[in-house]
Amino acid sequence: LVVALSGADGGSSQFVPPISVLVVDDHALFADVLKVRLMRESFIESVDVAYTAADATARLRAQSFDVAVLDFVLDEGTALDLLAVISAESIPVHPVVLSAFDAVQDILDALMLGLRAWLPKTVDTNQLIRAVQGVSEGEVWLSPVLLGKVLDGLVARTSRAPSGPLDALTSREREVLEYMAEGMARADIASTLRVSVNTVRTHVQNLISKLGVHSTLEAVAMALGNEQDSDRSRHA
Numbered sequence: 001l002v003v004a005l006s007g008a009d010g011g012s013s014q015f016v017p018p019i020s021v022l023v024v025d026d027h028a029l030f031a032d033v034l035k036v037r038l039m040r041e042s043f044i045e046s047v048d049v050a051y052t053a054a055d056a057t058a059r060l061r062a063q064s065f066d067v068a069v070l071d072f073v074l075d076e077g078t079a080l081d082l083l084a085v086i087s088a089e090s091i092p093v094h095p096v097v098l099s100a101f102d103a104v105q106d107i108l109d110a111l112m113l114g115l116r117a118w119l120p121k122t123v124d125t126n127q128l129i130r131a132v133q134g135v136s137e138g139e140v141w142l143s144p145v146l147l148g149k150v151l152d153g154l155v156a157r158t159s160r161a162p163s164g165p166l167d168a169l170t171s172r173e174r175e176v177l178e179y180m181a182e183g184m185a186r187a188d189i190a191s192t193l194r195v196s197v198n199t200v201r202t203h204v205q206n207l208i209s210k211l212g213v214h215s216t217l218e219a220v221a222m223a224l225g226n227e228q229d230s231d232r233s234r235h236a
Helices: 028-038 052-062 078-088 104-112 125-136 144-159 170-181 186-193 197-211 216-235
Strands: 004-006 019-024 044-050 067-071 095-098 117-120 140-142
Touching: 019 028, 019 052, 028 044, 028 125, 044 052, 052 067, 052 078, 067 125, 067 197, 078 095, 078 104, 078 170, 078 197, 095 104, 095 125, 095 140, 104 144, 104 170, 117 125, 125 140, 140 144, 170 186, 170 197, 170 216, 186 197, 197 216
Parallel strands: 019 044, 019 067, 067 095, 095 117, 117 140
Antiparallel strands: 004 140
Protein backbone atom coordinates (compact mmCIF):
# COMPACT_ATOMS: atom_id res chain seq x y z
CA LEU A 1 0.00 0.00 0.00
CA VAL A 2 1.06 3.59 -0.61
CA VAL A 3 -0.03 6.72 1.22
CA ALA A 4 -0.96 9.58 -1.11
CA LEU A 5 -0.67 12.99 0.52
CA SER A 6 -2.89 15.42 -1.36
CA GLY A 7 -1.55 18.82 -2.25
CA ALA A 8 -3.23 22.16 -1.75
CA ASP A 9 -5.25 21.66 -4.91
CA GLY A 10 -7.35 18.97 -3.25
CA GLY A 11 -5.91 15.92 -5.00
CA SER A 12 -7.63 14.26 -7.93
CA SER A 13 -11.03 15.90 -7.61
CA GLN A 14 -10.28 18.32 -10.45
CA PHE A 15 -10.01 17.51 -14.14
CA VAL A 16 -6.42 17.13 -15.26
CA PRO A 17 -5.58 17.32 -18.97
CA PRO A 18 -3.54 14.52 -20.57
CA ILE A 19 0.03 14.47 -19.29
CA SER A 20 3.47 13.75 -20.74
CA VAL A 21 5.90 11.38 -19.03
CA LEU A 22 9.65 10.83 -19.24
CA VAL A 23 10.93 7.39 -18.19
CA VAL A 24 14.61 7.34 -17.18
CA ASP A 25 16.22 3.92 -16.78
CA ASP A 26 19.45 2.42 -18.11
CA HIS A 27 17.75 -0.99 -18.37
CA ALA A 28 16.36 -0.62 -21.88
CA LEU A 29 13.95 -3.56 -21.71
CA PHE A 30 12.35 -2.36 -18.48
CA ALA A 31 12.08 1.21 -19.77
CA ASP A 32 10.54 0.16 -23.08
CA VAL A 33 8.00 -2.16 -21.43
CA LEU A 34 7.03 0.56 -18.98
CA LYS A 35 6.56 3.00 -21.85
CA VAL A 36 4.20 0.61 -23.65
CA ARG A 37 2.18 0.07 -20.45
CA LEU A 38 1.93 3.79 -19.66
CA MET A 39 0.78 4.61 -23.19
CA ARG A 40 -2.33 2.46 -22.65
CA GLU A 41 -3.66 5.02 -20.18
CA SER A 42 -6.05 7.62 -21.55
CA PHE A 43 -4.75 10.34 -19.23
CA ILE A 44 -1.21 9.98 -20.63
CA GLU A 45 -0.63 11.83 -23.87
CA SER A 46 2.97 10.86 -24.56
CA VAL A 47 5.86 8.86 -23.07
CA ASP A 48 9.52 9.42 -23.91
CA VAL A 49 12.41 7.25 -22.73
CA ALA A 50 15.96 8.24 -21.74
CA TYR A 51 18.49 5.46 -21.15
CA THR A 52 21.22 7.64 -19.66
CA ALA A 53 21.38 10.51 -17.18
CA ALA A 54 22.91 12.76 -19.84
CA ASP A 55 20.09 12.01 -22.28
CA ALA A 56 17.52 12.60 -19.53
CA THR A 57 19.08 15.96 -18.68
CA ALA A 58 19.06 17.03 -22.34
CA ARG A 59 15.43 15.98 -22.81
CA LEU A 60 14.28 17.74 -19.63
CA ARG A 61 15.97 20.93 -20.80
CA ALA A 62 14.60 20.74 -24.33
CA GLN A 63 11.08 19.43 -23.76
CA SER A 64 8.25 19.91 -21.32
CA PHE A 65 7.22 16.90 -19.23
CA ASP A 66 4.63 16.68 -16.48
CA VAL A 67 6.11 13.63 -14.71
CA ALA A 68 9.55 12.01 -14.76
CA VAL A 69 9.82 8.38 -13.59
CA LEU A 70 13.44 7.85 -12.52
CA ASP A 71 15.29 4.68 -11.64
CA PHE A 72 17.35 5.49 -8.54
CA VAL A 73 20.55 3.84 -9.80
CA LEU A 74 21.55 5.42 -13.10
CA ASP A 75 24.54 5.03 -15.41
CA GLU A 76 26.13 8.13 -13.86
CA GLY A 77 25.45 8.46 -10.15
CA THR A 78 21.89 8.27 -8.86
CA ALA A 79 18.52 9.93 -9.32
CA LEU A 80 19.62 12.45 -6.66
CA ASP A 81 22.08 13.92 -9.15
CA LEU A 82 19.36 14.30 -11.77
CA LEU A 83 17.01 15.77 -9.15
CA ALA A 84 19.73 18.30 -8.34
CA VAL A 85 19.70 19.45 -11.97
CA ILE A 86 15.91 19.70 -11.96
CA SER A 87 16.03 21.74 -8.74
CA ALA A 88 18.91 24.01 -9.77
CA GLU A 89 17.35 24.85 -13.13
CA SER A 90 13.76 25.00 -11.82
CA ILE A 91 12.60 22.50 -14.44
CA PRO A 92 8.80 22.18 -14.02
CA VAL A 93 8.40 18.41 -13.70
CA HIS A 94 7.05 16.10 -10.98
CA PRO A 95 9.71 13.46 -10.22
CA VAL A 96 8.88 9.88 -9.22
CA VAL A 97 11.73 7.63 -8.07
CA LEU A 98 11.72 3.84 -8.37
CA SER A 99 14.25 2.25 -6.04
CA ALA A 100 15.25 -1.10 -4.58
CA PHE A 101 16.58 0.82 -1.57
CA ASP A 102 14.84 2.86 1.11
CA ALA A 103 17.66 4.75 2.85
CA VAL A 104 15.96 7.55 4.77
CA GLN A 105 18.83 9.97 4.09
CA ASP A 106 18.40 9.51 0.34
CA ILE A 107 14.64 10.01 0.58
CA LEU A 108 15.01 13.16 2.68
CA ASP A 109 17.57 14.55 0.23
CA ALA A 110 15.27 13.71 -2.66
CA LEU A 111 12.33 15.46 -0.99
CA MET A 112 14.50 18.55 -0.52
CA LEU A 113 15.14 18.44 -4.28
CA GLY A 114 11.47 18.25 -5.23
CA LEU A 115 10.68 14.54 -5.12
CA ARG A 116 6.96 13.74 -5.39
CA ALA A 117 6.97 9.94 -5.00
CA TRP A 118 9.36 7.23 -3.83
CA LEU A 119 8.23 3.74 -4.79
CA PRO A 120 9.85 0.29 -4.65
CA LYS A 121 11.22 -0.99 -7.96
CA THR A 122 8.90 -3.98 -7.55
CA VAL A 123 5.79 -1.80 -7.31
CA ASP A 124 2.68 -3.10 -9.05
CA THR A 125 2.29 -1.41 -12.44
CA ASN A 126 -1.26 -0.29 -11.71
CA GLN A 127 -0.09 1.32 -8.48
CA LEU A 128 2.70 3.10 -10.32
CA ILE A 129 0.18 4.44 -12.81
CA ARG A 130 -1.98 5.76 -9.96
CA ALA A 131 1.10 7.41 -8.49
CA VAL A 132 2.00 9.03 -11.82
CA GLN A 133 -1.51 10.45 -12.10
CA GLY A 134 -1.50 11.46 -8.44
CA VAL A 135 1.77 13.41 -8.52
CA SER A 136 0.62 15.20 -11.67
CA GLU A 137 -2.30 16.46 -9.56
CA GLY A 138 -0.14 17.61 -6.66
CA GLU A 139 0.02 14.49 -4.48
CA VAL A 140 3.05 13.01 -2.72
CA TRP A 141 3.30 9.21 -2.63
CA LEU A 142 5.21 7.28 0.06
CA SER A 143 4.59 3.85 1.55
CA PRO A 144 3.24 3.91 5.14
CA VAL A 145 6.49 2.38 6.41
CA LEU A 146 8.62 4.96 4.61
CA LEU A 147 6.34 7.79 5.70
CA GLY A 148 6.99 6.96 9.35
CA LYS A 149 10.74 6.79 8.79
CA VAL A 150 10.74 10.04 6.84
CA LEU A 151 8.76 11.87 9.51
CA ASP A 152 11.19 10.60 12.15
CA GLY A 153 14.07 11.79 9.99
CA LEU A 154 12.51 15.22 9.54
CA VAL A 155 11.96 15.52 13.29
CA ALA A 156 15.60 14.57 13.90
CA ARG A 157 16.80 17.16 11.41
CA THR A 158 14.68 19.99 12.76
CA SER A 159 15.47 19.18 16.40
CA ARG A 160 19.22 19.47 15.95
CA ALA A 161 20.53 22.55 17.70
CA PRO A 162 22.27 24.77 17.08
CA SER A 163 21.58 24.69 13.35
CA GLY A 164 24.80 24.84 11.33
CA PRO A 165 25.25 26.68 8.02
CA LEU A 166 25.67 23.38 6.17
CA ASP A 167 22.43 21.80 7.40
CA ALA A 168 20.54 22.92 4.29
CA LEU A 169 22.79 20.84 2.02
CA THR A 170 21.94 17.37 0.81
CA SER A 171 24.37 14.57 1.61
CA ARG A 172 25.69 14.64 -1.98
CA GLU A 173 26.23 18.40 -1.83
CA ARG A 174 28.11 17.99 1.46
CA GLU A 175 30.22 15.29 -0.14
CA VAL A 176 31.12 17.54 -3.06
CA LEU A 177 31.95 20.40 -0.70
CA GLU A 178 34.18 18.14 1.42
CA TYR A 179 36.13 17.07 -1.66
CA MET A 180 36.45 20.71 -2.70
CA ALA A 181 37.80 21.55 0.76
CA GLU A 182 40.41 18.81 0.26
CA GLY A 183 41.57 20.61 -2.88
CA MET A 184 40.15 18.21 -5.45
CA ALA A 185 39.36 19.52 -8.92
CA ARG A 186 35.85 19.08 -10.30
CA ALA A 187 37.01 16.48 -12.80
CA ASP A 188 38.54 14.44 -9.99
CA ILE A 189 35.39 14.78 -7.89
CA ALA A 190 33.31 13.61 -10.83
CA SER A 191 35.56 10.60 -11.31
CA THR A 192 35.42 9.73 -7.61
CA LEU A 193 31.63 10.01 -7.45
CA ARG A 194 31.20 8.36 -10.86
CA VAL A 195 29.15 11.25 -12.24
CA SER A 196 29.73 13.78 -15.00
CA VAL A 197 31.60 17.04 -14.51
CA ASN A 198 28.37 18.85 -15.41
CA THR A 199 26.61 17.06 -12.54
CA VAL A 200 29.33 18.18 -10.12
CA ARG A 201 28.97 21.71 -11.46
CA THR A 202 25.25 21.58 -10.73
CA HIS A 203 25.88 20.43 -7.16
CA VAL A 204 28.37 23.27 -6.71
CA GLN A 205 25.84 25.81 -7.99
CA ASN A 206 23.21 24.43 -5.62
CA LEU A 207 25.40 24.50 -2.53
CA ILE A 208 26.68 28.01 -3.30
CA SER A 209 23.07 29.19 -3.55
CA LYS A 210 22.01 27.44 -0.34
CA LEU A 211 24.99 28.75 1.63
CA GLY A 212 24.35 32.30 0.43
CA VAL A 213 27.92 32.78 -0.79
CA HIS A 214 29.21 34.04 -4.12
CA SER A 215 32.05 31.69 -5.01
CA THR A 216 33.43 28.21 -4.47
CA LEU A 217 36.24 29.77 -2.44
CA GLU A 218 33.74 31.26 0.02
CA ALA A 219 31.88 27.93 0.20
CA VAL A 220 35.10 26.07 1.02
CA ALA A 221 36.03 28.69 3.61
CA MET A 222 32.62 28.24 5.26
CA ALA A 223 33.07 24.46 5.28
CA LEU A 224 36.50 24.72 6.86
CA GLY A 225 35.21 27.24 9.40
CA ASN A 226 32.32 24.97 10.29
CA GLU A 227 34.74 22.06 10.77
CA GLN A 228 36.91 24.15 13.09
CA ASP A 229 33.86 25.23 15.10
CA SER A 230 32.83 21.58 15.47
CA ASP A 231 36.32 20.65 16.66
CA ARG A 232 36.29 23.43 19.25
CA SER A 233 32.85 22.33 20.47
CA ARG A 234 34.04 18.75 20.91
CA HIS A 235 37.05 19.88 22.92
CA ALA A 236 35.23 22.51 24.99
